[in-house]
Amino acid sequence: DQKKQSLNPSDPFSADPDRHPVLHINNMKPFNAEPPPQILTESYVTPNVFFFKRNHLPVPQVDPATYKLHVEIQGPSGSARRGIVSLSLDDLKNKFPKRTVTATLQCAGNRRSDMHNAKPVKGLNWGIGAIGNASWSGASLRDVLLAAGYAPDDALWARHVQFEGLDQDVGGTTYGASIPLRKALSEDGDCLLAYEMNGEELPADHGFPVRVVVPGTVGARNVKWLGKIVVSDVESSSHWQQNDYKGFSPSTDWDTVDYKTAPAIQELPIQSAITVPADGAKVDRSDEELTLKGYAWSGGGREVVRVDVSVDGGKTWRIAKLKGDEAGSPPPGQAWAWKLWELTVPLPADTQQLELVCKAVDSSYNMQPDAVLPIWNLRGVLSNAWHRVKVTIKDDQDE
Amino acid sequence: DQKKQSLNPSDPFSADPDRHPVLHINNMKPFNAEPPPQILTESYVTPNVFFFKRNHLPVPQVDPATYKLHVEIQGPSGSARRGIVSLSLDDLKNKFPKRTVTATLQCAGNRRSDMHNAKPVKGLNWGIGAIGNASWSGASLRDVLLAAGYAPDDALWARHVQFEGLDQDVGGTTYGASIPLRKALSEDGDCLLAYEMNGEELPADHGFPVRVVVPGTVGARNVKWLGKIVVSDVESSSHWQQNDYKGFSPSTDWDTVDYKTAPAIQELPIQSAITVPADGAKVDRSDEELTLKGYAWSGGGREVVRVDVSVDGGKTWRIAKLKGDEAGSPPPGQAWAWKLWELTVPLPADTQQLELVCKAVDSSYNMQPDAVLPIWNLRGVLSNAWHRVKVTIKDDQDE
Ligand SMILES: [Mo]
Numbered sequence: 019d020q021k022k023q024s025l026n027p028s029d030p031f032s033a034d035p036d037r038h039p040v041l042h043i044n045n046m047k048p049f050n051a052e053p054p055p056q057i058l059t060e061s062y063v064t065p066n067v068f069f070f071k072r073n074h075l076p077v078p079q080v081d082p083a084t085y086k087l088h089v090e091i092q093g094p095s096g097s098a099r100r101g102i103v104s105l106s107l108d109d110l111k112n113k114f115p116k117r118t119v120t121a122t123l124q125c126a127g128n129r130r131s132d133m134h135n136a137k138p139v140k141g142l143n144w145g146i147g148a149i150g151n152a153s154w155s156g157a158s159l160r161d162v163l164l165a166a167g168y169a170p171d172d173a174l175w176a177r178h179v180q181f182e183g184l185d186q187d188v189g190g191t192t193y194g195a196s197i198p199l200r201k202a203l204s205e206d207g208d209c210l211l212a213y214e215m216n217g218e219e220l221p222a223d224h225g226f227p228v229r230v231v232v233p234g235t236v237g238a239r240n241v242k243w244l245g246k247i248v249v250s251d252v253e254s255s256s257h258w259q260q261n262d263y264k265g266f267s268p269s270t271d272w273d274t275v276d277y278k279t280a281p282a283i284q285e286l287p288i289q290s291a292i293t294v295p296a297d298g299a300k301v302d303r304s305d306e307e308l309t310l311k312g313y314a315w316s317g318g319g320r321e322v323v324r325v326d327v328s329v330d331g332g333k334t335w336r337i338a339k340l341k342g343d344e345a346g347s348p349p350p351g352q353a354w355a356w357k358l359w360e361l362t363v364p365l366p367a368d369t370q371q372l373e374l375v376c377k378a379v380d381s382s383y384n385m386q387p388d389a390v391l392p393i394w395n396l397r398g399v400l401s402n403a404w405h406r407v408k409v410t411i412k413d414d415q416d417e
Numbered sequence: 418d419q420k421k422q423s424l425n426p427s428d429p430f431s432a433d434p435d436r437h438p439v440l441h442i443n444n445m446k447p448f449n450a451e452p453p454p455q456i457l458t459e460s461y462v463t464p465n466v467f468f469f470k471r472n473h474l475p476v477p478q479v480d481p482a483t484y485k486l487h488v489e490i491q492g493p494s495g496s497a498r499r500g501i502v503s504l505s506l507d508d509l510k511n512k513f514p515k516r517t518v519t520a521t522l523q524c525a526g527n528r529r530s531d532m533h534n535a536k537p538v539k540g541l542n543w544g545i546g547a548i549g550n551a552s553w554s555g556a557s558l559r560d561v562l563l564a565a566g567y568a569p570d571d572a573l574w575a576r577h578v579q580f581e582g583l584d585q586d587v588g589g590t591t592y593g594a595s596i597p598l599r600k601a602l603s604e605d606g607d608c609l610l611a612y613e614m615n616g617e618e619l620p621a622d623h624g625f626p627v628r629v630v631v632p633g634t635v636g637a638r639n640v641k642w643l644g645k646i647v648v649s650d651v652e653s654s655s656h657w658q659q660n661d662y663k664g665f666s667p668s669t670d671w672d673t674v675d676y677k678t679a680p681a682i683q684e685l686p687i688q689s690a691i692t693v694p695a696d697g698a699k700v701d702r703s704d705e706e707l708t709l710k711g712y713a714w715s716g717g718g719r720e721v722v723r724v725d726v727s728v729d730g731g732k733t734w735r736i737a738k739l740k741g742d743e744a745g746s747p748p749p750g751q752a753w754a755w756k757l758w759e760l761t762v763p764l765p766a767d768t769q770q771l772e773l774v775c776k777a778v779d780s781s782y783n784m785q786p787d788a789v790l791p792i793w794n795l796r797g798v799l800s801n802a803w804h805r806v807k808v809t810i811k812d813d814q815d816e
């Protein structure tokens with residue numbers, strides 16, 4: 019159901035790149051699409067073409083030869099700006115060591131459809147595919163901030179690092195977001211100004227030529243088509259930092275919501291989903307067993323330590339087999355990448371309907387909440403209740 | 418129901434200190450006791466006499482004049498030990514700057530009774546009072562490790578900091594635990610070798626003369642009566658690090674448990690509880706409203722950002738008023754102290770039975786799990802499902 023791209027020059031989206039036809043499109047302009055779930059568990063690293071695309075605005079056309087990244091230390095409110103530097107793509111590639119980090123990115127709206135089905139929310143109707151795992155390469159954000167003149171004394175006033183994209187709406191407003199200064203500056207934070215994704219040049223849909231990768235942090239802060247970095251005492255003033263991407267109580271509705279009362283989403287909570295079998299799948303009784311596959315991930319560098327799987331709606335549980343990075347276990351607090359999991363169970367003899375459920379546990383022993391309604395929020399973000407999939411067993415005599 | 422202390426000199430517990438009679442005793446020898454819940458929300462800082470006592474062994478008698486803390490850098494497996502220093506209490510007080518951190522400590526078994534009531538577990542039957550908040554003062558663990566000769570090169574092999582207590586069983590085995598090196602060394606980790614609690618000399622039950630305070634980390638790693646610190650490439654070999662204080666799946670029982678398969682509990686997950694009213698309380702219809710009080714806390718320095726309260730068993734929710742440190746909001750990742758919360762609700766006209774529920778949210782938007790059984794584990798640790806309290810409304814005509 020992918021539409022032919024418009025060639026109308028008055029359409030700001032007409033220069034958007036081609037996309038893989040297998041993607042499920044949640045919105046065409048701006049482009050928002052996710053892969054079929056089973057693709058996610060076919061490889062530990064998600065191929066670029068299948069990695070979910072979440073654009074807020076048209077894809078900007080950036081000439082890598084003239085690209086400039088502006089970096090500045092804003093100074094405390096009202097004081098003079100300093101440390102204003104301008105880096106070319108060659109500068110980023112040649113003046114800073116190239117670092118590679120394998121990190122999972124997840125959209126705040128991943129699994130929004132599960133929340134919408136429980137009670138309507140406003141937002142793109144993502145399934146379970148607004149998540150992907152990639153190997154990102156680029157300059158260390160910390161290295162660039164230090165090169166731009168960030169000094170220990172700045173810790174007295176600096177609190178946030180703001181990012182501005184080169185993507186803009188028809189009025190000229192650009193995408194923007196910020197992260198806590200500590201995350202940006204920490205040697206263990208592993209923040210990158212990435213120009214490669216899975217060993218390839220960063221694709222247009224993922225921020226060519228440079229995006230921020232903030233491991234363990236919601237996709238929305240991993241600003242693409244990066245134009246500007248500002249060290250500041252305040253968060254980004256952008257719509258997406260101030261008035262979106264925040265979590266609220268189930269009791270908060272559009273009449274009562276006050277965005278100032280909730281913190282901007284940064285680290286995401288523990289998440290997991292079943293990618294195989296698909297909801298509504300039929301399995302043959304003669305198969306005798308069923309293999310389930312899925313992913314699990316937690317924000318903030320917390321490692322997934324266990325995934326529990328149920329085939330009876332959550333009454334009894336089994337432990338899935340986890341598959342992490344072949345390179346071995348990351349240091350504590352730096353588990354940026356997901357774990358894929360798998361479990362083969364005998365088909366129970368006494369039923370034709372299976373309700374498959376998964377829930378994951380992270381290294382701080384955070385658990386997923388059981389039900390959707392108690393975590394419901396008006397924007398449908400942070401949808402991380404247990405994932406449920408219904409499957410029918412076809413008895414041989416049915417055929 | 419506090420027993421008279423034995424004066425039998427052959428009883429290793431006979432030198433245990435006096436305790437406040439209001440404490441509810443879960444075990445006498447070793448002493449384990451918690452305050453009545455409503456005391457927890459009477460002050461932001463928990464008075465020392467009411468702070469829960471969780472001893473694993475008899476309270477050791479330590480002479481502060483001759484007390485020595487041994488600190489060593491163990492070297493990678495098989496290599497020579499170095500950096501062996503011995504610090505007196507005066508050294509700790511005079512050779513290092515005195516630092517003060519307000520931090521909540523929670524026992525891994527807090528709220529175990531809720532889990533036990535759902536399905537029996539092995540462990541002391543703690544209510545909701547195995548948690549407390551105190552202002553701790555002492556030397557920075559980081560400062561002491563650096564003074565003992567910890568050098569940047571040690572990061573190549575060092576992974577853990579082990580602690581050994583002076584408390585021991587009849588066979589001479591001492592209490593022990595360890596924490597990740599990064600937590601111990603981080604300037605933002607705020608780990609202390611504390612010799613004061615709420616401005617007073619550390620009480621005997623809380624580790625006199627020196628205990629470790631590891632903010633954001635389960636009580637069991639905050640070793641009391643500290644005798645030894647060892648920087649090592651491995652975790653503490655103690656029973657409590659290796660074969661206790663770990664979380665397991667609901668499907669794991671005493672026949673199948675393999676302690677090697679789960680990580681030692683360090684950071685604790687989001688928690689909250691209702692301290693007022695008590696379960697089973699009766700309220701008068703003529704009061705027209707009901708005030709609920711409670712606490713909420715999360716491990717790892719994650720701040721509590723919201724507490725949702727329900728009076729109808731979790732069908733609808735209201736937002737409680739949070740009360741944190743008067744000094745203001747902590748930096749991100751350093752929210753070591755709990756928040757107390759309060760909410761006054763009108764008594765619903767249409768019912769005589771209220772089921773009060775609370776659930777908290779932390780700054781990474783971690784939520785508490787809804788139900789107990791899906792997080793049940795054989796040791797009854799990490800009991801952080803929604804807290805539920807039943808209350809009866811007495812109609813005026815009942816009197
Ligand atoms: Mo997103």
Ligand SMILES: [Mo]
Nearest residue numbers: 524525636637
């Ligand atoms: Mo504990």
